[in-house]
Every structure is written in structure tokens, then in C-alpha cells.
Amino acid sequence: MKRTTLGVILACTAFLAGGATVPARAEPVCAAPSELTRAGFGLPRLAKSLEDKTPTTILVLNSSATVEKKPAKSTGAAKDAVPKRFPSYIEEILRARYPDGGIVVATQNQPRATAQAILTVLPDLLRVNKPALLIWQTGTYDAILGVDTGAFGDAVSDGIRIAHEAKTDVILVGPQYSPRTSFAFDVAPYTNTLQWTARGNGVPFFDRYDVMRYWQDEGIFDLDADRPSPTLFDDVHGCIGRLLVGMIADGVDKKTLGSR
Numbered sequence: 584m585k586r587t588t589l590g591v592i593l594a595c596t597a598f599l600a601g602g603a604t605v606p607a608r609a610e611p612v613c614a615a616p617s618e619l620t621r622a623g624f625g626l627p628r629l630a631k632s633l634e635d636k637t638p639t640t641i642l643v644l645n646s647s648a649t650v651e652k653k654p655a656k657s658t659g660a661a662k663d664a665v666p667k668r669f670p671s672y673i674e675e676i677l678r679a680r681y682p683d684g685g686i687v688v689a690t691q692n693q694p695r696a697t698a699q700a701i702l703t704v705l706p707d708l709l710r711v712n713k714p715a716l717l718i719w720q721t722g723t724y725d726a727i728l729g730v731d732t733g734a735f736g737d738a739v740s741d742g743i744r745i746a747h748e749a750k751t752d753v754i755l756v757g758p759q760y761s762p763r764t765s766f767a768f769d770v771a772p773y774t775n776t777l778q779w780t781a782r783g784n785g786v787p788f789f790d791r792y793d794v795m796r797y798w799q800d801e802g803i804f805d806l807d808a809d810r811p812s813p814t815l816f817d818d819v820h821g822c823i824g825r826l827l828v829g830m831i832a833d834g835v836d837k838k839t840l841g842s843r
Contacts, residue, residue: 613822614803615794620826622787626752626834632715633835638685641677642714642751643670644701645692645721667817672824673718673831680832689714697725698738705742709749717746718827720756720791722773729768736776743784753786754830760795787834789827795819 632639674688689712693701698721709717719742725735739755746753757777758770774792781788797803798819 613825614801615797615822615826619790619794619797620829620833622754622830622834622837623782624785624787624834625837626716626754626787626831628750628752629715629831630835633681633684636683636685638687639681640712640714641673641686641688641716641718642708642712643673643688643690643718643720644705644708645690645719645756667820669820669824669827670718672821673828676825676828677831680828695724697728697730698722698735698742699730702738702741702745705745706749709746709751713749714751716752716754716831718754718756719746722770722777723758726758726768726770726773732772732776735773736780739777739780740784743780743786752834753784754789754827754834755781755786756789756827757791760792760799787830789830791823794823794826798822 629639670688670690674686677686691708693704701721721739743753755777757774770792774790778788778790
């Protein structure tokens with residue numbers, strides 16, 4: 584793959600890692616088929632932590648192209664204009680839903696890391712953060728590099744095992760959908776591998792690709808616009824955060840399933 588082509592791909596796949604400031608606006612309707620947003624499996628460790636009303640950490644682990652930086656402190660309208668990423672929405676909504684849980688959502692970026700590369704840092708991340716839940720976004724860079732899907736699935740399974748041994752529940756999140764990169768690499772085999780790996784290990788899978796493609800097909804969001812809406816970044820992040828909260832709540836309610 585030529586360097587210029589790879590640059591275009593990385594820029595497009597970084598969509599959920601950054602964005603411009605946006606004005607205040609009405610929240611979008613976050614529609615998605617229920618089969619894409621149900622947990623299917625329990626999150627017993629997270630459920631216990633919430634029931635015990637102890638400080639609860641959720642760790643979001645991703646391989647975004649750029650390291651996410653916290654915005655500088657500001658006041659008034661400038662503060663309101665800072666775009667939020669979906670982990671912030673998760674924290675905000677879960678704190679309102681479980682006010683006694685002391686929930687903190689931490690984000691760890693491992694730029695352009697494959698699933699296998701994540702395994703080298705995962706034990707330390709779990710030891711330091713001690714999360715009750717790991718939300719692991721993976722598959723994009725394995726797809727870009729053409730990693731063997733069997734090896735990819737094995738690496739993800741190993742990561743789930745490491746997390747469970749650290750007393751951490753797991754939700755897998757697949758690659759995002761982008762009409763502008765579908766010509767360059769195919770994430771479908773990796774999304775399918777994640778789905779089967781999640782099922783085989785008894786953990787929920789958030790199929791971000793199919794959710795976002797549904798939004799595009801149904802006209803909920805225009806992800807292929809030459810001049811995207813100035814609120815698109817916030818809207819997409821907000822909806823992903825809300826849908827993941829729904830999956831988390833479903834997994835907490837299913838705490839007896841897949842208990843370990």
C-alpha cells in the first residue's frame with residue numbers, strides 16, 4: 584500500500600478520535616436495531632461493583648490514530664463548545680443512572696496497535712486502573728495491515744482471558760464504518776471474527792460497523808458528506824455512548840449469566 588493511500592485511510596479511520604468545536608444543538612435520535620445493542624451476556628463483576636456502591640472504573644481501550652488529549656480548561660460558552668467523545672457520554676449517563684457507584688471512565692489510547700500488540704501492555708493497564716469493565720475497541724489496524732483473522736481472533740481471546748483473570752468484565756467494540764475507506768480495506772472478516780470470539784468467550788460485542796452503516800442507510804447521519812454537519816462528531820459520539828450504556832445496563836441486568 585502506498586504511503587499516500589495509507590495516510591488517507593488513517594485520516595478517515597481517525598474520525599472518532601477528534602473533531603472541531605461545535606455549537607449547542609438538540610440531541611439526535613440514537614436509533615439502532617436491538618440485535619446490535621443487546622448485551623447477550625452478563626457483566627457480573629461490574630454488577631457487583633455497582634451493587635456494593637464502591638468506586639467503579641471503566642477502562643476504554645482503543646487504537647486511534649492520534650493520542651486523545653484533554654481540552655484545556657475553559658468557562659462559559661467556550662467550555663460548552665468543547666466536543667465530547669463517547670467515553671465522556673458513558674461516564675455522564677452511568678453516573679446519573681447509578682448515582683452511588685462513584686463511576687469513572689478512563690481512556691487509554693494505543694495508537695495504531697493491533698490486537699496482538701495490545702497484549703503486551705494489557706496486564707499493566709489492568710493492574711494500574713483496576714477496572715470492573717474493559718471496553719476494548721479493536722480490529723481496525725489488524726484490517727489495514729491484513730493480519731490473519733485466525734491470529735487476530737486468538738489475540739482477542741487471549742486479551743479477554745487476561746482481563747477475566749484480572750477480575751474485569753469485557754465488552755468488545757468493532758471497527759467503525761466509513762464509506763470513504765471501504766474501498767481500501769475490508770473490515771468484515773475482522774468484525775465477523777470479533778462476533779464469534781465474543782460469543783465463544785461469553786462477552787458482549789458492540790458491532791459499531793453495522794450500527795454506523797445502519798445510520799448511513801437510514802439517513803440518520805450522512806457519513807459520506809463532502810461537507811459534514813458541524814455537529815456530526817458530537818452526534819455520532821453521543822449516540823455511540825448512549826447505545827453502549829444501554830448494552831452495559833443490559834449486561835448488568837444479566838449478571839447471573841456467564842458469571843465467573
